[in-house]
Amino acid sequence: MNTTTHPSRLGLYAGSDERVDAAFTVIHGRGGEILNIHKTLCHSPGMFRAMATYAAALRSESAIAAQIRQLVVLRVCQLNSGAYEWSVHVGVTTKMGVPMAKIEALRNWTESDLYSDEERAALGFADQTSANTGVNEETFQTALKIFGARGVVDLAALVSWYVGNTRFATALEIVPDGPGVLE
Template structure:
Protein backbone atom coordinates (compact mmCIF):
# COMPACT_ATOMS: atom_id res chain seq x y z
CA UNK A 1 0.00 0.00 0.00
CA UNK A 2 1.21 3.43 -0.85
CA UNK A 3 -0.60 5.11 2.05
CA UNK A 4 -0.65 3.85 5.61
CA UNK A 5 -4.05 2.56 6.74
CA UNK A 6 -5.73 3.89 9.83
CA UNK A 7 -6.39 1.16 12.36
CA UNK A 8 -10.07 1.31 13.33
CA UNK A 9 -10.66 2.53 16.86
CA UNK A 10 -7.42 4.49 17.11
CA UNK A 11 -8.76 7.98 16.34
CA UNK A 12 -11.71 9.16 18.42
CA UNK A 13 -12.63 11.81 15.83
CA UNK A 14 -13.35 9.00 13.35
CA UNK A 15 -15.58 6.96 15.67
CA UNK A 16 -18.90 8.07 14.14
CA UNK A 17 -17.64 7.51 10.60
CA UNK A 18 -16.27 4.09 11.51
CA UNK A 19 -19.60 3.19 13.13
CA UNK A 20 -21.40 4.19 9.93
CA UNK A 21 -19.07 2.00 7.83
CA UNK A 22 -19.50 -0.92 10.23
CA UNK A 23 -23.28 -0.56 10.16
CA UNK A 24 -23.39 -0.57 6.36
CA UNK A 25 -20.63 -3.08 5.60
CA UNK A 26 -20.09 -5.14 8.75
CA UNK A 27 -16.36 -4.43 8.80
CA UNK A 28 -13.81 -1.78 7.97
CA UNK A 29 -11.91 -3.24 5.03
CA UNK A 30 -8.37 -2.26 4.00
CA UNK A 31 -9.93 0.06 1.40
CA UNK A 32 -11.84 1.95 4.08
CA UNK A 33 -8.80 1.99 6.38
CA UNK A 34 -6.96 3.91 3.66
CA UNK A 35 -9.96 6.13 2.92
CA UNK A 36 -10.17 7.12 6.60
CA UNK A 37 -7.13 9.32 5.98
CA UNK A 38 -9.63 11.71 4.36
CA UNK A 39 -12.83 11.76 6.45
CA UNK A 40 -14.88 13.88 4.03
CA UNK A 41 -14.01 11.65 1.07
CA UNK A 42 -14.70 8.57 3.19
CA UNK A 43 -18.14 9.88 4.13
CA UNK A 44 -19.09 10.70 0.54
CA UNK A 45 -17.62 7.44 -0.74
CA UNK A 46 -19.58 5.43 1.81
CA UNK A 47 -22.83 7.21 0.98
CA UNK A 48 -22.46 6.76 -2.76
CA UNK A 49 -21.12 3.21 -2.78
CA UNK A 50 -23.73 2.05 -0.27
CA UNK A 51 -26.45 3.42 -2.56
CA UNK A 52 -24.87 1.73 -5.57
CA UNK A 53 -24.43 -1.62 -3.83
CA UNK A 54 -27.41 -1.77 -1.52
CA UNK A 55 -30.14 0.53 -2.76
CA UNK A 56 -30.34 0.34 -6.52
CA UNK A 57 -32.84 -1.39 -8.75
CA UNK A 58 -30.51 -3.89 -10.40
CA UNK A 59 -30.71 -7.52 -9.35
CA UNK A 60 -27.77 -8.31 -7.06
CA UNK A 61 -26.52 -10.91 -9.53
CA UNK A 62 -26.27 -8.39 -12.36
CA UNK A 63 -24.72 -5.73 -10.14
CA UNK A 64 -22.04 -8.17 -9.02
CA UNK A 65 -21.30 -9.29 -12.59
CA UNK A 66 -20.75 -5.68 -13.58
CA UNK A 67 -18.44 -5.13 -10.59
CA UNK A 68 -16.46 -8.28 -11.41
CA UNK A 69 -16.10 -7.25 -15.04
CA UNK A 70 -14.88 -3.75 -14.14
CA UNK A 71 -12.33 -5.30 -11.77
CA UNK A 72 -11.03 -7.58 -14.53
CA UNK A 73 -10.83 -4.79 -17.10
CA UNK A 74 -8.99 -2.50 -14.68
CA UNK A 75 -6.66 -5.22 -13.37
CA UNK A 76 -7.96 -4.88 -9.81
CA UNK A 77 -7.72 -8.42 -8.35
CA UNK A 78 -8.47 -7.23 -4.81
CA UNK A 79 -11.85 -5.94 -6.01
CA UNK A 80 -12.57 -9.08 -8.03
CA UNK A 81 -11.74 -11.37 -5.10
CA UNK A 82 -13.81 -9.24 -2.72
CA UNK A 83 -16.91 -9.53 -4.92
CA UNK A 84 -16.82 -13.20 -5.93
CA UNK A 85 -18.50 -14.21 -2.63
CA UNK A 86 -21.20 -11.57 -3.19
CA UNK A 87 -21.79 -12.88 -6.71
CA UNK A 88 -22.04 -16.46 -5.50
CA UNK A 89 -24.42 -15.40 -2.73
CA UNK A 90 -26.55 -13.62 -5.35
CA UNK A 91 -26.83 -16.90 -7.25
CA UNK A 92 -24.34 -16.29 -10.03
CA UNK A 93 -23.00 -19.65 -11.24
CA UNK A 94 -19.22 -20.12 -11.15
CA UNK A 95 -19.16 -20.54 -14.95
CA UNK A 96 -20.70 -17.08 -15.36
CA UNK A 97 -18.23 -15.59 -12.89
CA UNK A 98 -15.41 -17.23 -14.84
CA UNK A 99 -16.78 -15.73 -18.07
CA UNK A 100 -16.22 -12.22 -16.69
CA UNK A 101 -12.48 -12.99 -16.94
CA UNK A 102 -12.55 -13.30 -20.75
CA UNK A 103 -10.62 -10.64 -22.69
CA UNK A 104 -13.84 -9.82 -24.55
CA UNK A 105 -17.43 -10.89 -24.17
CA UNK A 106 -17.91 -13.62 -26.74
CA UNK A 107 -21.25 -14.59 -28.20
CA UNK A 108 -21.00 -18.05 -26.63
CA UNK A 109 -20.43 -16.71 -23.09
CA UNK A 110 -23.02 -17.97 -20.60
CA UNK A 111 -24.78 -14.62 -20.11
CA UNK A 112 -28.48 -13.91 -20.43
CA UNK A 113 -29.38 -11.30 -23.08
CA UNK A 114 -29.64 -8.55 -20.43
CA UNK A 115 -26.36 -9.61 -18.80
CA UNK A 116 -24.64 -9.64 -22.21
CA UNK A 117 -25.79 -6.06 -22.92
CA UNK A 118 -24.69 -5.00 -19.43
CA UNK A 119 -21.27 -6.60 -20.01
CA UNK A 120 -20.98 -4.83 -23.37
CA UNK A 121 -21.86 -1.52 -21.72
CA UNK A 122 -19.33 -2.21 -18.96
CA UNK A 123 -16.60 -2.93 -21.48
CA UNK A 124 -17.42 0.15 -23.53
CA UNK A 125 -17.68 2.55 -20.58
CA UNK A 126 -14.47 1.20 -19.06
CA UNK A 127 -12.34 0.89 -22.18
CA UNK A 128 -13.71 3.53 -24.55
CA UNK A 129 -15.65 5.89 -22.25
CA UNK A 130 -18.05 6.98 -25.01
CA UNK A 131 -21.10 4.77 -25.51
CA UNK A 132 -22.38 4.46 -29.10
CA UNK A 133 -26.08 5.13 -29.64
CA UNK A 134 -26.62 1.63 -31.00
CA UNK A 135 -25.31 0.06 -27.78
CA UNK A 136 -27.38 2.36 -25.60
CA UNK A 137 -30.46 1.48 -27.65
CA UNK A 138 -29.81 -2.15 -26.67
CA UNK A 139 -29.50 -1.08 -23.03
CA UNK A 140 -32.88 0.64 -23.30
CA UNK A 141 -34.48 -2.56 -24.62
CA UNK A 142 -33.43 -4.52 -21.54
CA UNK A 143 -33.58 -1.94 -18.75
CA UNK A 144 -36.12 0.66 -17.65
CA UNK A 145 -35.02 4.23 -16.98
CA UNK A 146 -34.11 3.72 -13.33
CA UNK A 147 -32.19 0.54 -14.12
CA UNK A 148 -30.32 2.40 -16.89
CA UNK A 149 -29.23 5.03 -14.36
CA UNK A 150 -28.36 2.38 -11.79
CA UNK A 151 -26.39 0.33 -14.33
CA UNK A 152 -24.39 3.29 -15.60
CA UNK A 153 -23.79 4.51 -12.02
CA UNK A 154 -22.61 1.04 -10.95
CA UNK A 155 -20.16 0.79 -13.82
CA UNK A 156 -18.88 4.33 -13.23
CA UNK A 157 -18.62 3.91 -9.45
CA UNK A 158 -16.71 0.66 -9.64
CA UNK A 159 -14.36 2.13 -12.21
CA UNK A 160 -13.60 4.71 -9.52
CA UNK A 161 -13.16 2.01 -6.87
CA UNK A 162 -10.88 -0.18 -8.95
CA UNK A 163 -8.75 2.72 -10.12
CA UNK A 164 -8.36 3.93 -6.54
CA UNK A 165 -7.33 0.44 -5.41
CA UNK A 166 -4.82 0.02 -8.23
CA UNK A 167 -3.30 3.51 -7.89
CA UNK A 168 -2.75 3.10 -4.16
CA UNK A 169 -1.79 -0.59 -4.43
CA UNK A 170 -4.44 -1.67 -1.96
CA UNK A 171 -4.60 -5.42 -1.64
CA UNK A 172 -1.09 -6.11 -2.94
Protein backbone atom coordinates in the same frame (compact mmCIF):
# COMPACT_ATOMS: atom_id res chain seq x y z
CA MET B 1 4.20 -3.06 -4.69
CA ASN B 2 3.02 -2.96 -1.10
CA THR B 3 4.37 -6.07 0.60
CA THR B 4 3.84 -4.95 4.18
CA THR B 5 1.06 -5.88 6.55
CA HIS B 6 -0.44 -2.40 6.07
CA PRO B 7 -3.76 -2.06 4.23
CA SER B 8 -2.15 0.17 1.58
CA ARG B 9 0.96 2.16 0.82
CA LEU B 10 -0.33 4.83 3.24
CA GLY B 11 -0.06 2.54 6.24
CA LEU B 12 -2.47 2.32 9.14
CA TYR B 13 -4.57 5.34 10.06
CA ALA B 14 -3.57 6.47 13.55
CA GLY B 15 -6.04 9.31 13.98
CA SER B 16 -9.46 9.53 15.52
CA ASP B 17 -12.49 11.01 13.82
CA GLU B 18 -16.19 10.72 14.56
CA ARG B 19 -16.96 10.38 10.82
CA VAL B 20 -14.71 7.32 10.62
CA ASP B 21 -16.31 5.87 13.75
CA ALA B 22 -19.79 6.49 12.30
CA ALA B 23 -18.87 4.85 8.99
CA PHE B 24 -17.49 1.79 10.78
CA THR B 25 -20.69 1.57 12.84
CA VAL B 26 -22.80 1.60 9.67
CA ILE B 27 -20.62 -1.05 8.03
CA HIS B 28 -20.80 -3.30 11.08
CA GLY B 29 -24.54 -2.63 11.43
CA ARG B 30 -25.27 -4.03 8.00
CA GLY B 31 -23.18 -7.12 8.76
CA GLY B 32 -20.14 -5.95 6.84
CA GLU B 33 -16.50 -6.07 7.72
CA ILE B 34 -13.93 -3.31 7.69
CA LEU B 35 -11.92 -3.81 4.51
CA ASN B 36 -8.54 -2.47 3.50
CA ILE B 37 -10.17 0.13 1.26
CA HIS B 38 -12.02 1.44 4.34
CA LYS B 39 -8.81 1.47 6.38
CA THR B 40 -7.17 3.47 3.61
CA LEU B 41 -10.05 5.93 3.28
CA CYS B 42 -9.74 6.71 7.02
CA HIS B 43 -6.85 9.00 6.08
CA SER B 44 -9.48 11.37 4.62
CA PRO B 45 -12.56 11.09 6.85
CA GLY B 46 -14.74 13.41 4.78
CA MET B 47 -13.94 11.54 1.59
CA PHE B 48 -14.57 8.23 3.37
CA ARG B 49 -18.03 9.37 4.41
CA ALA B 50 -18.89 10.67 0.93
CA MET B 51 -17.63 7.55 -0.81
CA ALA B 52 -19.40 5.24 1.65
CA THR B 53 -22.67 7.09 1.06
CA TYR B 54 -22.32 6.80 -2.72
CA ALA B 55 -21.38 3.12 -2.54
CA ALA B 56 -24.39 2.42 -0.32
CA ALA B 57 -26.67 4.13 -2.85
CA LEU B 58 -25.25 1.96 -5.64
CA ARG B 59 -26.37 -1.08 -3.63
CA SER B 60 -29.66 0.09 -2.16
CA GLU B 61 -31.08 2.49 -4.76
CA SER B 62 -30.28 0.71 -8.02
CA ALA B 63 -32.89 -0.62 -10.42
CA ILE B 64 -30.33 -3.20 -11.60
CA ALA B 65 -30.60 -6.64 -9.95
CA ALA B 66 -27.85 -7.39 -7.43
CA GLN B 67 -26.43 -10.39 -9.30
CA ILE B 68 -26.19 -8.40 -12.52
CA ARG B 69 -24.51 -5.53 -10.66
CA GLN B 70 -21.91 -7.93 -9.30
CA LEU B 71 -21.18 -9.41 -12.73
CA VAL B 72 -20.73 -5.86 -14.02
CA VAL B 73 -18.35 -5.02 -11.16
CA LEU B 74 -16.25 -8.10 -11.90
CA ARG B 75 -16.19 -7.30 -15.60
CA VAL B 76 -15.05 -3.74 -14.87
CA CYS B 77 -12.31 -5.20 -12.66
CA GLN B 78 -11.11 -7.37 -15.53
CA LEU B 79 -11.10 -4.51 -18.00
CA ASN B 80 -9.31 -2.12 -15.63
CA SER B 81 -6.84 -4.48 -13.90
CA GLY B 82 -8.73 -4.05 -10.64
CA ALA B 83 -7.15 -6.81 -8.56
CA TYR B 84 -8.22 -5.31 -5.23
CA GLU B 85 -11.90 -4.91 -6.14
CA TRP B 86 -11.90 -8.35 -7.78
CA SER B 87 -10.62 -9.89 -4.54
CA VAL B 88 -13.55 -8.37 -2.66
CA HIS B 89 -16.32 -8.84 -5.19
CA VAL B 90 -15.69 -12.38 -6.38
CA GLY B 91 -16.67 -13.59 -2.90
CA VAL B 92 -19.68 -11.28 -2.75
CA THR B 93 -20.81 -12.52 -6.15
CA THR B 94 -20.60 -16.20 -5.29
CA LYS B 95 -22.40 -15.60 -1.97
CA MET B 96 -25.26 -14.09 -3.98
CA GLY B 97 -25.59 -17.36 -5.84
CA VAL B 98 -23.88 -16.51 -9.11
CA PRO B 99 -22.34 -19.75 -10.39
CA MET B 100 -18.55 -19.83 -10.56
CA ALA B 101 -18.89 -20.88 -14.21
CA LYS B 102 -20.33 -17.44 -15.02
CA ILE B 103 -17.51 -15.71 -13.20
CA GLU B 104 -14.90 -17.83 -14.96
CA ALA B 105 -16.52 -17.16 -18.36
CA LEU B 106 -16.59 -13.36 -17.95
CA ARG B 107 -13.40 -12.79 -19.91
CA ASN B 108 -15.16 -14.22 -22.98
CA TRP B 109 -18.78 -13.46 -22.08
CA THR B 110 -19.75 -12.56 -25.66
CA GLU B 111 -18.97 -16.13 -26.73
CA SER B 112 -20.74 -17.83 -23.82
CA ASP B 113 -24.34 -19.01 -23.62
CA LEU B 114 -24.33 -18.72 -19.80
CA TYR B 115 -25.64 -15.15 -19.71
CA SER B 116 -29.22 -13.87 -19.90
CA ASP B 117 -30.29 -11.03 -22.19
CA GLU B 118 -30.25 -8.69 -19.17
CA GLU B 119 -26.72 -9.74 -18.22
CA ARG B 120 -25.55 -9.35 -21.81
CA ALA B 121 -27.01 -5.85 -22.04
CA ALA B 122 -25.33 -4.83 -18.78
CA LEU B 123 -21.98 -6.41 -19.67
CA GLY B 124 -21.98 -4.81 -23.13
CA PHE B 125 -22.70 -1.43 -21.56
CA ALA B 126 -19.90 -2.02 -19.04
CA ASP B 127 -17.42 -2.98 -21.75
CA GLN B 128 -18.08 0.14 -23.78
CA THR B 129 -18.17 2.49 -20.80
CA SER B 130 -14.90 1.06 -19.46
CA ALA B 131 -13.23 1.52 -22.83
CA ASN B 132 -13.87 5.28 -22.51
CA THR B 133 -15.05 5.46 -26.10
CA GLY B 134 -18.69 6.06 -25.34
CA VAL B 135 -21.57 3.63 -25.64
CA ASN B 136 -22.73 3.01 -29.20
CA GLU B 137 -26.38 3.53 -30.09
CA GLU B 138 -27.24 -0.16 -30.39
CA THR B 139 -25.80 -1.01 -26.97
CA PHE B 140 -27.43 2.05 -25.42
CA GLN B 141 -30.86 1.28 -26.90
CA THR B 142 -30.63 -2.36 -25.80
CA ALA B 143 -29.84 -1.29 -22.25
CA LEU B 144 -32.60 1.32 -22.34
CA LYS B 145 -35.16 -1.22 -23.57
CA ILE B 146 -34.22 -3.75 -20.88
CA PHE B 147 -33.52 -1.49 -17.89
CA GLY B 148 -35.35 1.77 -18.65
CA ALA B 149 -33.93 5.25 -18.17
CA ARG B 150 -33.41 4.79 -14.44
CA GLY B 151 -31.58 1.52 -14.99
CA VAL B 152 -29.29 3.05 -17.62
CA VAL B 153 -28.38 5.85 -15.21
CA ASP B 154 -27.81 3.28 -12.44
CA LEU B 155 -25.67 1.16 -14.75
CA ALA B 156 -23.57 4.13 -15.90
CA ALA B 157 -23.10 5.19 -12.26
CA LEU B 158 -22.05 1.67 -11.25
CA VAL B 159 -19.55 1.21 -14.07
CA SER B 160 -18.08 4.69 -13.61
CA TRP B 161 -17.74 4.18 -9.85
CA TYR B 162 -15.85 0.91 -10.21
CA VAL B 163 -13.61 2.20 -13.00
CA GLY B 164 -12.62 4.92 -10.53
CA ASN B 165 -12.32 2.50 -7.63
CA THR B 166 -10.00 0.20 -9.55
CA ARG B 167 -7.72 3.14 -10.24
CA PHE B 168 -7.97 4.40 -6.66
CA ALA B 169 -7.01 0.99 -5.25
CA THR B 170 -4.16 0.59 -7.74
CA ALA B 171 -2.72 4.06 -7.07
CA LEU B 172 -2.67 3.44 -3.32
CA GLU B 173 -1.64 -0.22 -3.61
CA ILE B 174 -4.49 -1.41 -1.44
CA VAL B 175 -3.80 -4.97 -0.34
CA PRO B 176 -6.49 -7.49 -1.37
CA ASP B 177 -8.73 -8.62 1.49
CA GLY B 178 -9.92 -11.88 0.05
CA PRO B 179 -8.61 -14.93 -1.70
CA GLY B 180 -10.02 -14.01 -5.11
CA VAL B 181 -7.40 -13.64 -7.83
CA LEU B 182 -8.16 -11.48 -10.86
CA GLU B 183 -8.94 -13.68 -13.85
